[in-house]
Amino acid sequence: MNKEVGPIEDLIKKLNRLPGIGSKTAQRLAYYIIGLDENEVESLSDAILSAKRNTVKCSICMNYADSDPCEICSDKARDDSVICVVESPKDVEAMERSLSFRGKYHVLHGVISPLKGKTPEDVKVKELIDRVKRGNIKEIIVATNPTVDGDATATYIKNVLKDFDITISRIGYGLPVGGDLEFYDEITIQTAMENRRRLD
Incomplete structure (x- = not known):
């Protein structure tokens, strides 16, 4: 006979499905949430629902935002002629913290990965071509992560845009291969932007 899953076990299982949350962390979070005052739990729940319901995808850069177009795409002070291509919305946040880039962004929402069944149609490359x-x-800076899939995606973007009269560069990495952009500090990102190289 199957034992019915109790509310604590159900909460732990759901938290465990979140990226980067292992079973021990999920358990710790679950018991922390249960220990909160009910008003605090409702406030947390409301914040999650509000973020889900009120977040849109910018029709220009594909980043998550609370308006369309987003604040960055609407900013007339930023350079429209340079686009930095990143894998995820978290990477936009990392780039913005570095204060090293004053152009616009394009968020792919993933990378091309044949081994994982991710094709160019699964990421926002078509939207980049349309832009x-x-x-x-004048310039596309490809800032995908320095991984096999990130490099393959950069090469694909270079190839599909080769007939356009634009410079295509790859962010310079004095960074560990296989790392994620979101975890780099501001100085490292700034140096990487300054040391970007043309994709040949």
């Missing part, structure tokens, strides 16, 4: 076709783009 290049539409506008006054």
Whole structure:
């Protein structure tokens, strides 16, 4: 006979599904949440629902935002001619903290990975091509992570944009291969931006 899953076990299981949350952390979080005042739990729940319901995907850069177009795409002080291509919204946050980039962004929402069944159609490459076709783009800076899939995605972007009169560069990495952009400090990201190289 199957034992019915209790509310604590159910909460632990759901927390355990979140990326980067192992079973021990999920258990710790579950018991922390249970120990909170009910008003605090409701406030946390409301914040999660509000973020889900009120977040949109910017129709220009594909980043998550609370308006469309997003604040960065709407900023007239930023350089429209340079686009930094990143894997995820978290990478935009990392780049912004570094204060090293004053252009616009394009978020792929993943990378091309044949081994994981991720094709160019599964990431926002078509939308990037459409932006290049539409506008006054002079440079694309590919800032995908220094992984096999990140490099493959950078090469794919270079190939699909090769017939356009634009510079395509790859962010310079004095960074560990296999790392994620979101975890680098501001100085490292700034140095990487300054040392970007043209993709040939």
